[in-house]
Amino acid sequence: MSFSANLGFLWADRPLPEAIRAAKAAGFDAVECHWPYDVPTEAVTAALQETGLRMLGLNTRRGDVAGGENGLSALPGREEDARAAIDEAIAYAVTINTPNIHVMAGFTEGRDAHETFVENLRYACEKAAPYGITILIEPLNRYDAPGYFLTTTDQALAVIADVGASNLKLMFDCYHVQLMEGDLTHRIEALLPSIGHIQFASVPDRGAPDHGEVNYTHIFSIIARLGYDAPLGAEYKPGGDTDATLSWMNDA
Numbered sequence: 032m033s034f035s036a037n038l039g040f041l042w043a044d045r046p047l048p049e050a051i052r053a054a055k056a057a058g059f060d061a062v063e064c065h066w067p068y069d070v071p072t073e074a075v076t077a078a079l080q081e082t083g084l085r086m087l088g089l090n091t092r093r094g095d096v097a098g099g100e101n102g103l104s105a106l107p108g109r110e111e112d113a114r115a116a117i118d119e120a121i122a123y124a125v126t127i128n129t130p131n132i133h134v135m136a137g138f139t140e141g142r143d144a145h146e147t148f149v150e151n152l153r154y155a156c157e158k159a160a161p162y163g164i165t166i167l168i169e170p171l172n173r174y175d176a177p178g179y180f181l182t183t184t185d186q187a188l189a190v191i192a193d194v195g196a197s198n199l200k201l202m203f204d205c206y207h208v209q210l211m212e213g214d215l216t217h218r219i220e221a222l223l224p225s226i227g228h229i230q231f232a233s234v235p236d237r238g239a240p241d242h243g244e245v246n247y248t249h250i251f252s253i254i255a256r257l258g259y260d261a262p263l264g265a266e267y268k269p270g271g272d273t274d275a276t277l278s279w280m281n282d283a
């Protein structure tokens with residue numbers, strides 16, 4: 032297996048370029064992040080070039096986080112802000128050569144929200160396609176993100192079908208899917224053609240993948256058997272020194 036360090040959580044106590052170097056030193060094959068926008072692209076590019084790692088993904092801005100926002104793209108009436116966040120993410124991704132952008136939906140519900148999300152995703156997919164960038168959407172669990180628009184893989188597939196763009200894929204985060212739906216083995220098998228990136232963490236505490244209700248030795252072997260060979264995103268909360276949590280990599 033190959034692994035991508037999610038620097039939104041791993042080495043999150045270090046500046047992003049230093050976190051990239053730490054991921055390389057720990058043996059990761061790639062990195063990904065959440066919201067890199069305050070970090071100059073030159074510093075990120077320098078660390079990526081020095082380490083030879085690729086930044087696999089980043090997220091669109093969430094909007095007014097202090098005011099309770101968690102993404103903009105499914106919020107009716109906020110299309111201008113949502114598209115500005117999409118444009119910003121594409122520009123940053125193009126500059127640092129990142130192939131995936133997670134477009135965040137936001138806290139909302141209902142048919143209008145679905146239509147808004149579909150239209151904004153069409154916009155994102157069209158804008159991203161010339162750069163070979165894939166747009167991702169990710170169902171989040173109801174405990175960490177109560178009220179988030181996108182909560183299940185079925186709902187994500189319905190959105191993907193309505194958008195109808197070949198560069199729109201599912202971010203399959205095993206942690207969220209286990210909390211909302213379970214049945215990970217069958218779901219990964221069935222959804223593989225729609226999956227653009229896979230992430231993981233222990234359930235329910237979102238720690239390293241070496242404890243809890245999901246057996247990741249089994250899940251990783253299923254993913255390998257299916258021939259999926261892109262790096263899997265380690266998106267867990269180390270709860271202290273990241274380097275002290277990495278023994279799972281030796282067992283994977």
Ligand SMILES: O=C(O)C(=O)[C@H](O)CO
Pocket residue numbers: 039065090133169171204207230266
């Ligand atoms: O929370 C997650 O699982 C993510 O991947 C995001 O980046 C969105 O918060």
Ligand SMILES: [Mg+2]
Pocket residue numbers: 169204230266
């Ligand atoms: Mg995730």
